Amino acid sequence: MSAREDIMNRIKSALRDAPATPVVPREYRRSSDMTAEQRLEQLVDRLVDYKANVFLTPAGDAPAKLAELLTGSTSIVVPHGLPESWLAALPSAGKDDGGTPAVHVDSPERRLTTAELDAVDAVVTAAAVAVSETGTIMLDGGGDQGRRIISLVPDRHICILNVDQIVEVLPEAIARLEASRPQTWISGPSATSDIELERVEGVHGPRTLDVIILT
Amino acid sequence: MSSNTFLGMPSLPVFGHGNLNATEAFPKAAHRELGNEQLRANLGHATHTIRDKRLKVVAELPDWEDMRNAGAAIKDATMANLPALLEQFEANFTARGGVIHWARDAQEANEIVTALIRETGETEVVKVKSMATQEIGLNEYLEEQGIAAYETDLAELIVQLDHDKPSHILVPAIHKNRSQVREIFLREMPVVDPNLTDEPAKLAEAARKHLRKKFLSAKVAVSGANFGLADTGTLTVVESEGNGRMCLTLPETLITVMGIEKLLPTWEDLEVFMQLLPRSSTGERMNPYTSLWTGVTPGDGPQNVHLVMLDNGRTAALADEMGRTALNCIRCSACMNVCPVYERTGGHAYGSTYPGPIGAILSPLLTGIKSEENNSLPYASSLCGACYDACPVKINIPEILVHLRGEDVDSKRAKVKVPTQMDLMMKGAEWAFAKGSHLSLLEKGLPLGTLAAGRDKVIKKLPGIAGGWTQSRDIPAPPTQSFRQWWAKEHKPGAAVVPGSTNSPEGEQA
Numbered sequence A: 001m002s003a004r005e006d007i008m009n010r011i012k013s014a015l016r017d018a019p020a021t022p023v024v025p026r027e028y029r030r031s032s033d034m035t036a037e038q039r040l041e042q043l044v045d046r047l048v049d050y051k052a053n054v055f056l057t058p059a060g061d062a063p064a065k066l067a068e069l070l071t072g073s074t075s076i077v078v079p080h081g082l083p084e085s086w087l088a089a090l091p092s093a094g095k096d097d098g099g100t101p102a103v104h105v106d107s108p109e110r111r112l113t114t115a116e117l118d119a120v121d122a123v124v125t126a127a128a129v130a131v132s133e134t135g136t137i138m139l140d141g142g143g144d145q146g147r148r149i150i151s152l153v154p155d156r157h158i159c160i161l162n163v164d165q166i167v168e169v170l171p172e173a174i175a176r177l178e179a180s181r182p183q184t185w186i187s188g189p190s191a192t193s194d195i196e197l198e199r200v201e202g203v204h205g206p207r208t209l210d211v212i213i214l215t
Numbered sequence B: 001m002s003s004n005t006f007l008g009m010p011s012l013p014v015f016g017h018g019n020l021n022a023t024e025a026f027p028k029a030a031h032r033e034l035g036n037e038q039l040r041a042n043l044g045h046a047t048h049t050i051r052d053k054r055l056k057v058v059a060e061l062p063d064w065e066d067m068r069n070a071g072a073a074i075k076d077a078t079m080a081n082l083p084a085l086l087e088q089f090e091a092n093f094t095a096r097g098g099v100i101h102w103a104r105d106a107q108e109a110n111e112i113v114t115a116l117i118r119e120t121g122e123t124e125v126v127k128v129k130s131m132a133t134q135e136i137g138l139n140e141y142l143e144e145q146g147i148a149a150y151e152t153d154l155a156e157l158i159v160q161l162d163h164d165k166p167s168h169i170l171v172p173a174i175h176k177n178r179s180q181v182r183e184i185f186l187r188e189m190p191v192v193d194p195n196l197t198d199e200p201a202k203l204a205e206a207a208r209k210h211l212r213k214k215f216l217s218a219k220v221a222v223s224g225a226n227f228g229l230a231d232t233g234t235l236t237v238v239e240s241e242g243n244g245r246m247c248l249t250l251p252e253t254l255i256t257v258m259g260i261e262k263l264l265p266t267w268e269d270l271e272v273f274m275q276l277l278p279r280s281s282t283g284e285r286m287n288p289y290t291s292l293w294t295g296v297t298p299g300d301g302p303q304n305v306h307l308v309m310l311d312n313g314r315t316a317a318l319a320d321e322m323g324r325t326a327l328n329c330i331r332c333s334a335c336m337n338v339c340p341v342y343e344r345t346g347g348h349a350y351g352s353t354y355p356g357p358i359g360a361i362l363s364p365l366l367t368g369i370k371s372e373e374n375n376s377l378p379y380a381s382s383l384c385g386a387c388y389d390a391c392p393v394k395i396n397i398p399e400i401l402v403h404l405r406g407e408d409v410d411s412k413r414a415k416v417k418v419p420t421q422m423d424l425m426m427k428g429a430e431w432a433f434a435k436g437s438h439l440s441l442l443e444k445g446l447p448l449g450t451l452a453a454g455r456d457k458v459i460k461k462l463p464g465i466a467g468g469w470t471q472s473r474d475i476p477a478p479p480t481q482s483f484r485q486w487w488a489k490e491h492k493p494g495a496a497v498v499p500g501s502t503n504s505p506e507g508e509q510a
């Protein structure tokens, strides 16, 4: 008998008392009555608590803000679907041309190698949805977010979020997300508390998380 | 769905093996660990800190109890429908390019993982912290096979470099101080800055440097999983440092080992568990990183994705109608952080991969109560109930402890006809607690106990089996009157009742 059959038989034998299946009580909060301003305020509060840097920026000023944050960076990576307009104020304007900062575009046609990613200073992505109550930003591999690796290897992650992407509670985000997509949920930058419970930000993931929220 | 009638099946439970057995009885191990002052100080600090954080973030949520109720029901529903859910999960995970393997026990799981690694031609793997692989002793097995497995979680790395064992499921190296960590790094890391200080930030930086090249070049990773979602075939890993993301996305081959009990029926059930787990575990609103993957995503992450479904005694635990809810555990460690016994003995005393209150029930359920030294584990508790209150999925640990003590007594009675001292004690306790009047009768003997304690009001040594307990601690002498006696005196008919209290302590059902 295969291990699978064996185990299935064991389970069925273990359940010979036919335990009842309870109806799951879902009285917990599954939607929010917070206003958009309240959600925004809560998200900012939680992100700052996690030691992320948060910038509230009118949508039109996104390119300028990004250029300002990237001053001093020599190279960055962006996913192929990132709105080009966001990069408009960068000297190299979204072209893979070695300007300052050099903008590398990671696309299905040209995937950056791990070594190349390790050599860039920062990554700029969008997000799929954000949960204000827990301060969580969710990436689902969409074209403006890219492969999981690009938001992982560079030491700095700049994430641009639209205010209408913010929900309050986790169930609202779960309803918006597609399970089959590869996901990374981010709540603050990488951190550890393994030595005497002292929190240290930045271990293996990006040590700096900047969040630009477009209002 | 659960009314499967199935005939001709094995009726005897098949128990698990691996790092589940204590090598010595709990009282003996606990006695030794009690002498470890540093362990106790570190643990006390850790458990209290996490406990306070947990209470704070739990209090933030108005619907915490609703969430616990949902969590418990979802898990009960999972267990009741396990065969169908496993099939559903398998179909979904496989449809998206994942490969599923089944392992009856630790040995079989180790062999499967080894064969999968061999197929890649690699002799090195990176590992995400995982209880399942610790339970089956995977690292040791791989080493025997000539495969090096590198733990990448900072705490696990410290423990591995020091050839030690984890002492807590969440903060496995909590028994080590920063200066010890520094010494371990200086001694064991091939390339390390000799001027390394013992600042946690500097130590974390050293670990980052040590592991970075490994991550960027690793071809194979091994992980566990926190949840498997049946209706989508999705796996989940919850972590903080990003080492998990590194292992889950950079290598070409990913091998995950997951207990068959880790399923949740639906994608939306994740909304309950991803709220319950981080708050119960680290006392955070959300852990820094959660990764989710469903089979293979072309062009993104490992293209060779395997999952080993592990039994190793889980079906035996499932067969115990009273004890099966122990399988609902999501390994948050909240129960150990509130346990007075764990706080003093630490994780090593429990022997098994699973320490603390959950370990005291889960290990004997997985291995069988007759197994080696695990039959002393159900006694490693004061039955204070703090673990039950803390548990996000409402596992009634005290009830299962008492049930397993009964099993233990029964299994011994079968061998020895004469009732043991423990039998008599349990019988006595059963009688005492059965009726308020019985307890009152016993309390009449209290002044006698005071006498036995002597002038310093401390009982140094109890006779018989209870003596094991007094070997490592003194028991304060019982008071000269019991609470019931005091209450009866203070609350003569007509006396004021404590405001807000509706049930009198004398109100037990006879």
Ligand code: SF4
Binding pocket: B280, B328, B329, B330, B331, B332, B333, B334, B335, B336, B358, B387, B390, B391, B392, B393, B394, B395
């Ligand atoms: S038994 Fe409950 S409290 Fe303890 S680790 Fe498991 S889920 Fe957490």
